[in-house]
Amino acid sequence: MSPSVLENNALYQSIYSAINWVMPDFLDSIVGYAAAFAMVMLVANLVLVITPLFIWFERRILGRFQQRLGPNRWGPFGLLQPIADAIKLIIKEDIVPRGADRLVFNAAPVILFMPVMLMVAVIPFGTQFYLVDLNVAVLYIIAVGTLETIGIFMAGWASGNRYALMGAVRSVAMLVSYEVPLVMSLAAVLLWAGSMSLVEIVDKQPVPLILLQPLGFFVFIAATIAEMNRAPFDLIEAESEIVAGYHTEYSGMKFGVFQLAEFASVVVGAGFITAIFLKGAAGWSFLPSPAWFSLKWLAVIFCIIWIRATLPRVRVDQVMAFAWKFLLPLSAINLILVAVEMVIWPSPNGAQLWMIGLINFAVAAVAIAVLATALGHRNFAPRSPQIPTSTVVGEKVV
Amino acid sequence: MSVSSNPVTVNIGPQHPSTHGVFRLKVEFDGEEILDLEPVFGYLHRGTEKLAEERNYSQVITLTDRLDYTASMTNNQAYVLTCEKLGQIDVPERGLYLRVIAAELQRVAAHLMATGFLLQDMGAMGTPLMYCFRERERILELFEMLCGARITNSYMRIGGVFYDAPESFWPALRQFLAEMPEYIDEYESLMTGNEILLGRTKGVSSLSIEDIVNASISGPMLRAAGLSWDVRKSDPYDIYSSLDFEVPVGTQGDVYDRYWVRLQEMRQSLSLVEQCVSRIPQGPVRAEVPLIFRPPEGDAYVPIEAPKGELGFYIVSDGGISPYRCKIRAPSFINLTLLKEMLIGRKMADLVVILGSIDINMGEVDR
Amino acid sequence: MYGIGIAKGLLVTLRNLFRTPSTVQYPEERVEQHSRFRGQEFSWYEERCTGCASCAKYCPLGIIEIVTDPSQQAIQDGDKYAIEKFDIDIGRCMYCGLCVEACPYDALFMGSGFERARYTRDELFIPMEELKNATKRPSTWFRPQLEGKGYDPQSGQPLGWKDVGRHEAPDYEAMQRRWADR
Numbered sequence: 001m002s003p004s005v006l007e008n009n010a011l012y013q014s015i016y017s018a019i020n021w022v023m024p025d026f027l028d029s030i031v032g033y034a035a036a037f038a039m040v041m042l043v044a045n046l047v048l049v050i051t052p053l054f055i056w057f058e059r060r061i062l063g064r065f066q067q068r069l070g071p072n073r074w075g076p077f078g079l080l081q082p083i084a085d086a087i088k089l090i091i092k093e094d095i096v097p098r099g100a101d102r103l104v105f106n107a108a109p110v111i112l113f114m115p116v117m118l119m120v121a122v123i124p125f126g127t128q129f130y131l132v133d134l135n136v137a138v139l140y141i142i143a144v145g146t147l148e149t150i151g152i153f154m155a156g157w158a159s160g161n162r163y164a165l166m167g168a169v170r171s172v173a174m175l176v177s178y179e180v181p182l183v184m185s186l187a188a189v190l191l192w193a194g195s196m197s198l199v200e201i202v203d204k205q206p207v208p209l210i211l212l213q214p215l216g217f218f219v220f221i222a223a224t225i226a227e228m229n230r231a232p233f234d235l236i237e238a239e240s241e242i243v244a245g246y247h248t249e250y251s252g253m254k255f256g257v258f259q260l261a262e263f264a265s266v267v268v269g270a271g272f273i274t275a276i277f278l279k280g281a282a283g284w285s286f287l288p289s290p291a292w293f294s295l296k297w298l299a300v301i302f303c304i305i306w307i308r309a310t311l312p313r314v315r316v317d318q319v320m321a322f323a324w325k326f327l328l329p330l331s332a333i334n335l336i337l338v339a340v341e342m343v344i345w346p347s348p349n350g351a352q353l354w355m356i357g358l359i360n361f362a363v364a365a366v367a368i369a370v371l372a373t374a375l376g377h378r379n380f381a382p383r384s385p386q387i388p389t390s391t392v393v394g395e396k397v398v
Numbered sequence: 399m400s401v402s403s404n405p406v407t408v409n410i411g412p413q414h415p416s417t418h419g420v421f422r423l424k425v426e427f428d429g430e431e432i433l434d435l436e437p438v439f440g441y442l443h444r445g446t447e448k449l450a451e452e453r454n455y456s457q458v459i460t461l462t463d464r465l466d467y468t469a470s471m472t473n474n475q476a477y478v479l480t481c482e483k484l485g486q487i488d489v490p491e492r493g494l495y496l497r498v499i500a501a502e503l504q505r506v507a508a509h510l511m512a513t514g515f516l517l518q519d520m521g522a523m524g525t526p527l528m529y530c531f532r533e534r535e536r537i538l539e540l541f542e543m544l545c546g547a548r549i550t551n552s553y554m555r556i557g558g559v560f561y562d563a564p565e566s567f568w569p570a571l572r573q574f575l576a577e578m579p580e581y582i583d584e585y586e587s588l589m590t591g592n593e594i595l596l597g598r599t600k601g602v603s604s605l606s607i608e609d610i611v612n613a614s615i616s617g618p619m620l621r622a623a624g625l626s627w628d629v630r631k632s633d634p635y636d637i638y639s640s641l642d643f644e645v646p647v648g649t650q651g652d653v654y655d656r657y658w659v660r661l662q663e664m665r666q667s668l669s670l671v672e673q674c675v676s677r678i679p680q681g682p683v684r685a686e687v688p689l690i691f692r693p694p695e696g697d698a699y700v701p702i703e704a705p706k707g708e709l710g711f712y713i714v715s716d717g718g719i720s721p722y723r724c725k726i727r728a729p730s731f732i733n734l735t736l737l738k739e740m741l742i743g744r745k746m747a748d749l750v751v752i753l754g755s756i757d758i759n760m761g762e763v764d765r
Numbered sequence: 766m767y768g769i770g771i772a773k774g775l776l777v778t779l780r781n782l783f784r785t786p787s788t789v790q791y792p793e794e795r796v797e798q799h800s801r802f803r804g805q806e807f808s809w810y811e812e813r814c815t816g817c818a819s820c821a822k823y824c825p826l827g828i829i830e831i832v833t834d835p836s837q838q839a840i841q842d843g844d845k846y847a848i849e850k851f852d853i854d855i856g857r858c859m860y861c862g863l864c865v866e867a868c869p870y871d872a873l874f875m876g877s878g879f880e881r882a883r884y885t886r887d888e889l890f891i892p893m894e895e896l897k898n899a900t901k902r903p904s905t906w907f908r909p910q911l912e913g914k915g916y917d918p919q920s921g922q923p924l925g926w927k928d929v930g931r932h933e934a935p936d937y938e939a940m941q942r943r944w945a946d947r
Contacts, residue, residue, distance in 0.1 A: 066528035240416040313521025457825035460861040546801035591770030
């Protein structure tokens with residue numbers, strides 16, 4: 001007896017047969033549930049293991065970008081550093097500030113962490129390696145991903161700290177702004193795939209979708225970085241402005257859970273980018289499909305870290321302007337473009353794919369250049385003052 | 399529907415990541431916008447001026463190291479120049495050259511630090527800061543060769559410098575001079591054209607020359623506004639009158655111009671050091687001044703161009719072994735005068751960037 | 766065209782990714798100190814010190830405490846006072862080196878180490894016994910005679926009191942001839 005949603009899931013089938021072989025006969029009735037539970041444990045723990053590894057990777061790579069080494073003391077290449085950090089956080093004192101709303105304060109880390117783990121369910125890590133092939137996966141991601149902001153706002157509000165409150169307010173403002181271009185760029189993908197299931201979106205890509213919808217990819221990755229609170233849009237925890245943002249008052253493992261959730265959301269977000277725009281786990285057959293997924297995922301992660309290592313943070317009004325004045329028109333252009341192309345070439349063959357790709361790249365370049373020029377004319381034009389040849393000297397002192 | 403909002407008072411500092419020390423601002427925010435603010439000073443007050451009255455003239459040199467600890471050399475220079483003026487001491491020429499070399503290297507180091515922290519305040523995740531500190535480290539190593547310490551140098555003495563540079567200093571300095579312009583180019587390509595940086599800095603806290611002059615602000619902040627006023631040109635001390643350099647000026651007086659002026663000043667300082675290295679004469683480096691120095695009665699004020707602005711010591715002597723009064727004109731403190739004009743109406747994020755561009759140092763502000 | 770500045774910045778960081786890191790791994794590698802480096806442990810040569818207390822007077826913080834005793838015995842031995850106490854409280858020291866500059870007999874030197882960190886302030890106090898018994902690798906700061914010899918305290922041998930003077934110390938015979946046999 002099996003949960004019906006899992007019937008066609010290859011990962012589930014293999015776990016089921018393994019457990020069925022081990023289990024005594026009289027327990028046949030619960031084998032299905034045991035298998036489902038084992039599968040959930042497997043994937044959930046996979047993310048919990050990958051996240052510390054990603055933290056280590058980020059710190060090492062960021063270190064090399066900055067001409068230092070990064071953590072290299074614990075374990076080979078410092079691989080055990082996240083574990084050491086976790087142990088340190090666990091044995092630290094857990095402080096709840098006097099002005100805090102205790103219940104909300106304690107609940108916030110859990111509420112922040114939950115949606116990240118829920119989102120893992122629909123990522124196709126391999127061609128046959130996913131928890132569930134939900135037919136509304138994209139909708140599910142957007143709906144569940146939005147919950148993160150509730151956790152952040154609860155933490156900021158309950159802390160009774162004004163820095164935390166400012167971080168929380170910024171978080172909500174950014175969510176409201178960036179959800180719109182994010183969804184509109186996803187709409188173009190849905191138009192192309194004709195399905196909301198991530199597995200089907202991966203299958204429907206003749207080439208990685210980044211080659212066909214560069215504009216959509218640009219908007220999506222920018223909006224995702226903003227949703228993940230990563231530099232250059234990390235206003236929520238801008239450490240030079242509002243100290244640590246919403247988790248200023250948190251200490252000990254609660255702070256650790258915040259960090260874990262934040263990095264896990266990057267892991268998951270990069271997974272979505274890989275699945276939606278890089279054709280997920282597909283690749284040549286000399287490597288197994290999860291390996292292809294991991295490689296593409298690593299490339300996305302690297303780009304995110306690279307951007308973080310280079311760019312300064314944007315100001316809060318500029319973040320809003322970037323979302324509403326720049327990304328929203330771009331995503332609209334992308335949506336219209338893809339819709340028109342889908343009408344002209346409903347099922348494109350090789351030459352038509354080339355055509356679509358070229359047109360989309362040209363439109364992307366023109367649209368970005370025109371919009372950036374129109375918006376950035378005032379602010380971004382470089383100015384280089386000149387060194388005067390004849391020096392004007394002020395009045396002599398003394 | 400109308401939404402009413404109450405202003406929120408936030409204490410920025412004394413412990414805050416980007417107030418550059420223990421500076422405290424009581425800021426009234428309306429959302430993200432600054433309505434009013436009140437700076438609170440004195441958390442790092444160590445009574446340097448009073449301490450100077452208790453110590454003899456040579457011992458005060460060690461106190462000046464700790465004023466602006468990112469630019470100890472120029473602090474030493476300002477102090478010993480004043481003492482030399484009091485005692486009418488002629489410094490051997492090699493000593494003057496060594497002083498200018500040290501002071502200009504210090505200017506590069508201080509500007510590297512200012513630029514790095516400006517970008518850090520802007521949220522660049524430490525990358526420009528690390529690059530800037532990489533080169534600052536080399537300057538500090540040069541200082542270690544000169545005088546055995548990296549930050550609190552106490553290199554200069556009344557009547558020159560404490561000792562001649564070691565042999566190994568000159569090749570290391572030449573190598574540094576050859577490599578540094580490339581690194582400045584690297585900062586420029588990393589930061590100057592970056593659209594986010596331009597958006598964050600241009601038009602932020604523009605000040606007119608009149609305002610700045612009325613508030614007695616000096617240094618890169620003044621030159622960024624467009625007035626070419628540099629103590630090294632207008633009132634040359636040491637050997638600056640015989641050296642050839644330009645004074646870069648900005649046009650708007652905003653954060654971007656301050657950043658740009660600092661970068662250009664680094665290039666000018668390097669050329670100054672190069673000129674000194676090629677011209678430096680042989681000879682003694684220190685005039686014969688007794689350790690217990692007793693200047694005649696009188697007073698003296700000598701301003702110099704420190705990395706942060708005009709730094710001057712006003713010393714009154716009563717003929718004893720220690721100053722009767724030692725007043726320090728600290729540029730960081732006076733450059734904060736227009737804080738309200740710069741900040742009110744700006745956003746929270748601008749606050750830290752503007753503070754970073756003023757390049758304050760609390761050791762000097764609170765003294 | 767906007768975006769070029771950002772792209773240039775990205776290239777700069779990418780180039781730095783492939784450079785060797787500029788940091789050193791401290792306990793295993795060390796930054797080489799110059800021989801003039803003003804280190805923590807002072808090198809004090811009892812044999813050279815006359816107890817004149819110039820260093821104590823010249824110290825801006827007054828952290829050197831010297832007690833001397835003009836005992837009969839000491840005067841007979843030579844022209845030296847017996848030094849009963851020579852303590853340095855480096856917990857308040859700022860390593861300016863003015864004491865070394867003041868010493869007329871080349872008896873006090875800056876140290877060359879930088880690892881004398883302790884857990885309590887009391888341990889930062891260097892009593893005379895420790896100064897006497899320490900391995901002395903003096904810094905060449907303000908000591909041209911050491912710098913002229915090319916002495917490097919980081920790698921060189923510890924120096925005894927006869928090696929650190931500004932001129933060769935006269936041997937016992939010469940002293941006898943000069944002072945006692947007259």
